[in-house]
Amino acid sequence: MRQSITVKAWCERYLTERGTGWSDITRKSYHYLVRCHIVLGIGEIALEQLTSQRIQRFYDWLARGGLGGYSIRCVHLLLRRCLNEACREGLIPQNPAKSCVVPQPEPLPDIPLRLGQIQRYLIAAEKQNILPLVYVGLTSGLRQKELLSLKWSDFDGQGRIHKGKRLLAIDQKAMRLLRDEYSLHPDREEVFLNPKTGRPYLLHEFYYLHQKVLKAARLHPISFRELARNCKGVEL
Structure with missing residues (x-):
């Protein structure tokens, strides 16, 4: 007879066995979602006793606790992947997460920022001591995961960043900010680290950091990706 396994034990096993091919940021983000949300909410339930209703x-409990629709969707997608694997292993007959209704993230207003508003954002970022991080992110064309995992070895010494098959140019201000950053931490492999953890920012950490800067700059909600689009062709 197969021994019962809890949701917590199975999710942790899934991350350990399947996480070898993931990027460092993806792996840490998944561990965060499991540890801080899934384990706290349903971790002690046996897999075979987990129902769609539960x-x-x-998910409703997460929403009442203040977790946003986007974050709940991230939890759902990871939980569904874990339970799909449990189905393939024969631990459960079907995936109870598939029929669940996930709160949809509220669409952000499609209101482009004016130059003065973008400047306010950059000033607020500088006060938070993260101007190099956000300026490079807004002007380089890097995806967020690429930005957060950026290493000094990704630069070619000519103001360009190599990411996979892409070669991205950075402007003079970004180069100056990066030189200053390097002078502060010449022995560090990664370009940007979270000072609270000493490790690269996780996606959710960067998300909340962006929200904090928006609030300090008194700006309406806008995603970092959309903000970067606003910065194209603008002299900052």
Whole structure:
């Protein structure tokens, strides 16, 4: 007879066995979602006792606790992947997460920022001591995961960043900010680290950091990706 396994134990096993091919940021983000949300809400339930109704109550509980629709969707997608694997292993007959209704993230207003508003954002970022991070992110064309995992070895010494098959140019201000950053931490492999953890920012950490800067700059909600689009062709 197969021994019962809890949701916590199975998710942790899934991350350990399947995470070898993931990027460092993806792996840490998944571990965060499991540790801080899934384990706290349904971690002690046995896999075979986990129902769609129980998962739905779990999502509702996350929403009542203030977790946003985007974050709940991230939890759902990871939980569904874990339970899909449990189905393939024969631990459960079907995936109870598939029929759950996930809160949809509220669409952000498509209101482009004016130059003065973008400047306010950069000033607020400088006060938070993260101007190099956000300026490079807004002007280089890097994806967020690429930005957060950026290493000094990704630069070619001519103001360009190599990421996979892409070669991205950075402007003079970005180069100056990066030189200053390097002078502060010449022995560090990564370009940007979270001072609270001493490690690269995770996606959710960067998300909340962006929200904090928006609030300090008194700007309406806008995604970092959309903000970067606003910065194209603008002299900052």
